[in-house]
Amino acid sequence: MIAMGRAAVVREYNAPLEIVEYPVPEPEPGAIVVRIDTTTVCGSDVHGWEGAYEGVLPVELPLILGHEAVGVVVALGEGAERDSVGHPVRVGDRLVWAAESCGKCWACTVSKRTTLCPNRRLGMLASSAPPPHFTGMFAEYGYVWPKAGRLRVPDGIKSEWASVATCAVRTVVNAVELAGRIDYQHTVVVQGSGPVGLFATALISTHEPQRLIVVGAPDDRLAIARQWGADHTVSIVGSTPESRLSEVMEQTGGHGSDLTFEASGARGAIEEGLAMSARAGRYVLIGATGKGTQEISPHYIINRGLSVLGSFSGDIDSYYKAFRFLLANRDRFDFDAVIGETHGLDDVTGALEAMRSQSDIKPVIKPGLS
Template sequence: MSTTSIPETCRAAVLTEHGAPLEIRELPVPAELEPGALLVRIEAATVCGSDLHLWDGSLAGSQALTLPVIPGHEMVGSVVRIGPGAERDTFGAPLHPGDRICFTHASCNQCEHCRLDNQPTLCTNRQYYMFTSCAKPPYLVGGFAEYCYVFPNSGRVKVPEEVRTEWASAASCALRTVVHSFDRIGRLNPWDTVVIQGAGPLGLFATALADHLGAGRIVTIGAPDDRLKIATSFGATDVVSLSAAPEPQDRIDAVRDLLGGRGADVVFEFSGARTAFTEGLGMIREGGRYMVTGQIDGPGKEVPVRPGFITRQQLTIMGTWSGHIAEYYKALQFVRNTRDRYDFGALVPHRYTLDNATDALARMRAQEDIKPVLVPHATPAGVSA
């Protein structure tokens, strides 16, 4: 099944050495699909902070991998081949060649986390894009490529017509992770004060979602200042700039000053900064809730914490890892329903080819780009100029 001629090989930007430029390679395009699998033509792949950590090697503490790999796990593909039994998306919508989809890492549906806990993101047998070697079949297992193989157990959802391809790509990791975090932390009320640590893609999406859900006051912390302007347009009632509050205690004091000396009802950590967790503890009120999402594990990430403080303050502290197909669906619907309220295009203004993938990573690391968009093909469908 195809809407276009499918080549026997395609180009991919491959990580062969941590910190080194990505290497453009020709890799086989699978001609035969397993039952439940799909082959998609990548229309856009957005760069995630996890791609940066994969590139520099700091993700090794949280996820095993064997090089070479294709970076990228947030992407939109148009269906070009459909394996047996893969004629519908996870929610029952028919799939046809040319349909745009987002798709998940593949959980096994057999382990305790999948079957008993209903937490497939903790699956002990999960197949991951960008962590799976591209040196063996099915080869195309990352978003920085012209085509990608959709694992048989990957959840998949059609992208609504009203959602631009690059918005959907960003939603397929950053926003779905934010949605998962909000689902886990529980209801936000109109009288709640919310602190968002971080003004990167996750923090900005979180600001918009907190605003949409009706939080009474939203304080977004981050840098550079042009991102804080986006946060304000996304609903932040207050912002704290890292340039004005360069030290952890400065930021704690700034938040408490804004809130009249009181801590926030809910704090979300989306920054990934080493000191962010202890800072967040200083920003939360007694009995408050703290969601930690931006942190990765590894050497040098340890911070001192006083457990008695958590006990005495009676805090609820939770973590979120990744997201599954329900969060993808909700993220896409949020973008679809609020596209006239929030300028999602402000998060994805710049385009790069596969040949410039390393430049895209470097610009994101330097905070010169919020979320770069890789466009593998010369005339991508659905991506704005």
């Protein structure tokens, strides 16, 4: 084991990240230490950098952000020789891992919704000051907690794709499963054309709905949405909520959306999505995390008999299914279309700024890049 490793640390919100060296820990029983190979940047990382989770989730500075990564195993704790589906894990294998749920609360044991565990350890929100330090992934090393789900990355999946799968794709997998049946009978609207919205478009398109519409921006992302299965796209640039509603109604024959996925997090998106929803429709919220409130008109929910569902994250089963989706569709969708510029660890701030400005869909961080 190398004695020390570098990490890009948030000491102050909205300030440039600082490179800090920490001792690389030895893994406790059940834990794994990895060398970070590839990390991709998520909008949630930007929110964390901006301080949006203060007062919403347990968060404590200093932070190592980053929660989408592929690591190469460098040390295995006792009992960590297999992943969550029973595959052997050896030093040198590529690995992804999930947050650690407690396994002892109501959400874990009765509801079986481990992503809702109130004691869940979210590495990017945990202080990096105490050992094992490397809980976030904008770093040279990562620490996989003993009870965290983990999966070996299949050979047919690029590290960049696997990294994206650990957030955007697994989030979509979980949300689509929660939403229920999607088929030729249903009109579907996806609000948002960021990574979650685009992967939602791809996954939903494989269900062959009657009509699939994506509402978002900018134009280059809407072009990917069409390549990935959207029948029609609606730009939010130069349009109004009223004009977008009219366009969706026209595209659905005046019926509205049987199933709507909110994947944007934008102010006003929920009210707009409810207005687009058909009677007895389903509305799945994914993107509106963090601080802030939104005004909605409850009469849409009541008078139209809507089912409104919240979908948060995804556990290791969703990671596994995300990998199956990538492998099954790697010739159908150009997954490289969402992969952005590569940054070294010294330029994590630049990667976050690229994500915030939407100049890149998925900036990549390679800690080993000089």
